[in-house]
Amino acid sequence: RILGFRRAPLVVGRFVNLRTEIKPVATEQLLGTFMTVGNNTCFYGKCYYCRETEPACADGDIMEGSVTLWLPDVWPLQKHRHPWGRTYREGKLARWEYDESYCDAVKKTSPYDSGPRLLDIIDTAIFDYLIGNADRHHYESFQDDEGASMLILLDNAKSFGNPALDERSILAPLYQCCIIRVSTWNRLNYLKNGVLKAALKTAMSHDPISPVLSDPHLDALDQRLLSILATVKQCTDQFGPDVVLVEDRMTLSHL
Numbered sequence: 625r626i627l628g629f630r631r632a633p634l635v636v637g638r639f640v641n642l643r644t645e646i647k648p649v650a651t652e653q654l655l656g657t658f659m660t661v662g663n664n665t666c667f668y669g670k671c672y673y674c675r676e677t678e679p680a681c682a683d684g685d686i687m688e689g690s691v692t693l694w695l696p697d698v699w700p701l702q703k704h705r706h707p708w709g710r711t712y713r714e715g716k717l718a719r720w721e722y723d724e725s726y727c728d729a730v731k732k733t734s735p736y737d738s739g740p741r742l743l744d745i746i747d748t749a750i751f752d753y754l755i756g757n758a759d760r761h762h763y764e765s766f767q768d769d770e771g772a773s774m775l776i777l778l779d780n781a782k783s784f785g786n787p788a789l790d791e792r793s794i795l796a797p798l799y800q801c802c803i804i805r806v807s808t809w810n811r812l813n814y815l816k817n818g819v820l821k822a823a824l825k826t827a828m829s830h831d832p833i834s835p836v837l838s839d840p841h842l843d844a845l846d847q848r849l850l851s852i853l854a855t856v857k858q859c860t861d862q863f864g865p866d867v868v869l870v871e872d873r874m875t876l877s878h879l
Contacts, residue, residue: 626823627754628811629747632777634693637833642667643685688833701776702767707736707745708797709761720796727801741765743805743870744775746797750808753794754848755783760794784837787844795855802859807872812853821846 640646642665647655658667659679665687666679680687695701707730711718720726736742745763752760759782766773798804815823821842828836859868 626815626820626827627747627751628807629751629777631744631774632780633695635690637688637690637831637836639832640682640687640689641685642682642687690833700767701764701778703762703764706760706763707733708749710758712761720800721793724800727797730801739772741775742797742801743803746801746804747808748775748777749795749797750804750812750852751777752780752783753791753852754845755780756785756787756789756791756794756844756848757783758791758794784841787838787840790844790848790851792851795852798852799855799859802863802868803870804856804859804868805872806869809856809869812849812856816846816849816853818846820849 642658647658650658653670654667657669657674657676657679658665659676660666661679661681663684664681665685666681668674668676668679708720709718710721719729723729730736731742736745748760748763752758757780759779762779764776764778766776824837824845825835825842828834856868
């Protein structure tokens, strides 16, 4: 919301009583994963990565979590492989990790050869770099939109890990393509000099699980913002602002 992207579902933090609020309405499948560790209620859930040896535990019965407002079924989503996704295989690099001209190839493939989708990818890279999310292997859009609708940010969970680690490779779409929306560029400049940290801190102060983020994470956001601005400046120094800064409503054709 602060970045002006508005592409993620609405979410709010809350404290949940696992015993009184979750277990009475849980499916049998989920109930089967509950356990008690010491005096704490725990569960490990049902998912690809869920392990009985790695349960999520409450403090007693109370767990800090979040509630997400999901999209109605009348708006089906389509999943797309992210063009800058990682291989997740040790010793095997994705093409973008060794080919500096990779963006030229992306620009020749649909839906990145026209329309707003490539600019959405670059906005997403900026968002992910700020929050430290290097796990954007797929993304969603509305189904059968022929590349016209926005990129929807659904899986943002692998974020805010180590505030001291800046994974610059997340910005590859930006520094390899060297284009950015004018509105995004203007917004990023508005948020520098501590404005981003202050705005985020104020926004989260109203959340039930405030403060949500630690001060080192807030400081990291301001530092990462400077890195993004410096990256765009390198692009404008090399190609000129008329090439790098793209008007939001411009009809794009990269061929």
